[in-house]
Amino acid sequence: MVKLLAALLVVGSFLFVAPIIESSSGSTEFFQAIGTADAGGGG
Amino acid sequence: MQVAAANRRTRSVFAVGVVLGLIAAAAAPSPAQSRTESREVPSDGGTYRRPLGNDPGTLDPARIGDIYGRSVAQQIFDGLVQFDHTLAIVPALAKFWKASRDGLTWTFTLKPGLKFHHGREVTADDVVYSLTRLLDPRVKSSAADVFSVVRGAAEFRAGRARQVSGFTALDRHTVQIVLSESLGPFVPVLAIGHAKIVPRDVAEAAGDAFGTRPVGTGPFRFVRWDRGKEIVLAANPDYFDGPPRLGRIVYRIFPGEQLDAMYEEFQRGRLDDTPLPNRDYRRIIADPRHVHLKRPTISLRFYGFNTRRKPFDDPRVRQAVNHAIDRSAIIDDAFLGRYALARGILPPGTLGFNPRVNGYAYDPQRSRDLLARAGYPGGRGLPSIAIWSSVKHEGIVREHELMARQLEAVGIEAEFHYLTEWPAFFKRLLDGEFPMFVLAWFADVPDPDNFLSKLFHSESPRNFTRYTNPAVDRLLNGARSDRQVEKRVELYRRAEQMILDDAAILPVWHYTYERLFQPYVRSVEVSGLGDPYIPLRKVWLAPAR
Numbered sequence: 001m002v003k004l005l006a007a008l009l010v011v012g013s014f015l016f017v018a019p020i021i022e023s024s025s026g027s028t029e030f031f032q033a034i035g036t037a038d039a040g041g042g043g
Numbered sequence: 044m045q046v047a048a049a050n051r052r053t054r055s056v057f058a059v060g061v062v063l064g065l066i067a068a069a070a071a072p073s074p075a076q077s078r079t080e081s082r083e084v085p086s087d088g089g090t091y092r093r094p095l096g097n098d099p100g101t102l103d104p105a106r107i108g109d110i111y112g113r114s115v116a117q118q119i120f121d122g123l124v125q126f127d128h129t130l131a132i133v134p135a136l137a138k139f140w141k142a143s144r145d146g147l148t149w150t151f152t153l154k155p156g157l158k159f160h161h162g163r164e165v166t167a168d169d170v171v172y173s174l175t176r177l178l179d180p181r182v183k184s185s186a187a188d189v190f191s192v193v194r195g196a197a198e199f200r201a202g203r204a205r206q207v208s209g210f211t212a213l214d215r216h217t218v219q220i221v222l223s224e225s226l227g228p229f230v231p232v233l234a235i236g237h238a239k240i241v242p243r244d245v246a247e248a249a250g251d252a253f254g255t256r257p258v259g260t261g262p263f264r265f266v267r268w269d270r271g272k273e274i275v276l277a278a279n280p281d282y283f284d285g286p287p288r289l290g291r292i293v294y295r296i297f298p299g300e301q302l303d304a305m306y307e308e309f310q311r312g313r314l315d316d317t318p319l320p321n322r323d324y325r326r327i328i329a330d331p332r333h334v335h336l337k338r339p340t341i342s343l344r345f346y347g348f349n350t351r352r353k354p355f356d357d358p359r360v361r362q363a364v365n366h367a368i369d370r371s372a373i374i375d376d377a378f379l380g381r382y383a384l385a386r387g388i389l390p391p392g393t394l395g396f397n398p399r400v401n402g403y404a405y406d407p408q409r410s411r412d413l414l415a416r417a418g419y420p421g422g423r424g425l426p427s428i429a430i431w432s433s434v435k436h437e438g439i440v441r442e443h444e445l446m447a448r449q450l451e452a453v454g455i456e457a458e459f460h461y462l463t464e465w466p467a468f469f470k471r472l473l474d475g476e477f478p479m480f481v482l483a484w485f486a487d488v489p490d491p492d493n494f495l496s497k498l499f500h501s502e503s504p505r506n507f508t509r510y511t512n513p514a515v516d517r518l519l520n521g522a523r524s525d526r527q528v529e530k531r532v533e534l535y536r537r538a539e540q541m542i543l544d545d546a547a548i549l550p551v552w553h554y555t556y557e558r559l560f561q562p563y564v565r566s567v568e569v570s571g572l573g574d575p576y577i578p579l580r581k582v583w584l585a586p587a588r
Contacts (some may be wrong), residue, residue, distance in 0.1 A: 015387035036186045037493040040110040043300035043434035
């Protein structure tokens, strides 16, 4: 039981502090970010 | 950890599913792309000849403000990440990245062995330099506000710090970016055209001249720029994603977007693609000898009013002009119905696009009433209005003939001026010299902020109309900082309606990307961001040429 609790504690602390991998080679599909846009002559 | 990433993406996809659906629809395989057949062998080398509507203002990615410079610079430079043809974010110079759980600390690892065109390895120090440069007030980058969330950005811009504390080169190939506040996922910001990585040694030595002698990491390297004539790029054989199939790109410059001249050169076989002129449009698109590519883009073409100058400091005069112009008739008559009427500001496919916005109907009597209420009954006392354009071709001249007639019908006299030297036009536009002007605006991220904050926030350097409305500013500020997509949509829609009610602009159309390609051109990918973002490294010329 003690070993199980210790294991859960380790896993829990790992989840709490571990960084999130945002992407490796896949894509991130989200567009909340703002951009700049470009002007053109309007022809 | 991969599971955590997948869950995070699932939530994100759910939140913006509608937008992505529209973007995906806009990014379906192009006719030119579909002509790639397995029996054909890609041709290595060859020169690709493209028309460019004007001389760019600059080729320094941090300073570019027009689509002409963006079109060229996209081929010369890379960022840490990039948009693919579905507008999803994929790696570019970064091999991978990770974020802290609070979304404030982002760590990017560069791909190994990356080299600039002058042969030096790309390092984390170049990344820190390039991004810091965007925040340098001396550079005057229009992307500075996008990076204002980086820790230490305000102190650096105010001159209280020599470096931006949020940018750190952890080692030769690892960069850490720390934000002062979470901005949703930060990564798409790094895909914008300004956030390209430049070589520190070259950019520092060249100073302002870097914009005329750019050096990047991209699939093509800069060769020369003869103003008013052409810009030449050559293939980068050491490109990290494999050398491009084309040997050279020649951008031939047609100042003032001379569509007829471009098409004539295309017909003579001296260009490999061209925009379409209005003359003989229907015959041209029916011609089976060329590939006709057409799809919607996230853009707006409008007439802006200088809201600080008389008579356009009175919203009733601006509203009167809006009601006086029959935009549908202009699109049908002068442009053969080729563009989508803009009822509001946000284009379809943008988060927050409101199909219920109706804008200003063509209503000459209402226009006359508004003029009378503004103190100009029958147009009496109203000075002649100068309308400026950087473009002059058959279609726009016809448009202006129709506008002059429609304005005259309500008592407004208009005179049209053409300044087809784009850099000069753009400078005078930024200086607020034009009472009324025509302009096109192209998104680089399919977000409403691209249009509403950039064009109408009182503190935006791209607020060409000098429009100021504190209530609109509050809505736009709130929309930027809110993390709930639904709330952002609501705020942007309210802001859009207020701007339309104030008639800061006369929206005309959303562009349909439309271009002819020679039949031997293969693998053209056009996203909703339009022509500047076509990855020319993928294009090749079939042997039948």
